[in-house]
Amino acid sequence: xxxxxxxxxxxxxxxxxxxxxxxxxxxxxVAECRSGTEAVEEARRLAPDVCLLDLEMPGLDGVEVAxxxxxxxxxxxxxxxxxxxxGVLRRALRAGVDGFVPKSRRAEEVADxxxxxxxxxxxxxxxxxxxxxxxxxxxxxxxxxxxxxxGRRGETIAQIAAALHLSPGTVxxxxxxxxxKLAVTTRQQATVLAQxxxxx
Numbered sequence: 001x002x003x004x005x006x007x008x009x010x011x012x013x014x015x016x017x018x019x020x021x022x023x024x025x026x027x028x029x030v031a032e033c034r035s036g037t038e039a040v041e042e043a044r045r046l047a048p049d050v051c052l053l054d055l056e057m058p059g060l061d062g063v064e065v066a067x068x069x070x071x072x073x074x075x076x077x078x079x080x081x082x083x084x085x086x087g088v089l090r091r092a093l094r095a096g097v098d099g100f101v102p103k104s105r106r107a108e109e110v111a112d113x114x115x116x117x118x119x120x121x122x123x124x125x126x127x128x129x130x131x132x133x134x135x136x137x138x139x140x141x142x143x144x145x146x147x148x149x150x151g152r153r154g155e156t157i158a159q160i161a162a163a164l165h166l167s168p169g170t171v172x173x174x175x176x177x178x179x180x181k182l183a184v185t186t187r188q189q190a191t192v193l194a195q196x197x198x199x200x
Contacts, residue, residue, distance in 0.1 A: 020107035036060025087198025
């Protein structure tokens with residue numbers, strides 16, 4: 001049996017997918033989680049083989065969950081998303097995600113992808129992969145992206161600095177550089193633009 005954890009904050013989607021996957025003889029759904037934080041806690045407790053993670057969840061997003069689980073479990077992670085932006089795919093692959101699938105796929109296809117990933121292979125949806133090859137690269141450095149990502153919920157400069165173990169002055173410099181490169185005037189505008197392009 002392949003033990004699967006599902007995390008999605010949309011109750012109807014999560015429960016429907018879990019019900020459909022339970023029809024597969026070789027899949028066991030061991031947990032259904034409503035947030036990224038809950039997914040990390042349950043994955044550490046239950047040690048599933050595969051974690052099926054929604055990209056956009058409260059608290060931690062799917063990529064952040066995968067990054068944390070890589071450090072504490074052997075679970076393989078698949079990101080499922082409605083908005084498959086190419087930049088997000090690159091971020092997910094850097095984080096070591098094993099699969100990337102749009103929510104438009106049928107449950108039977110998702111089950112096959114779970115099996116493939118559980119066997120040690122990687123799966124990236126072909127359309128998303130093709131888009132990623134054609135998509136523009138971020139002009140921001142990894143550290144500038146870290147600063148925008150850490151502050152995307154409105155955190156202060158001091159909070160971002162503490163989370164990234166940087167000085168407030170260094171964070172301000174990264175923000176200023178990002179604003180110049182993106183030709184915007186506020187950190188919020190820069191964050192929205194980076195999210196729309198799939199860079200964070």
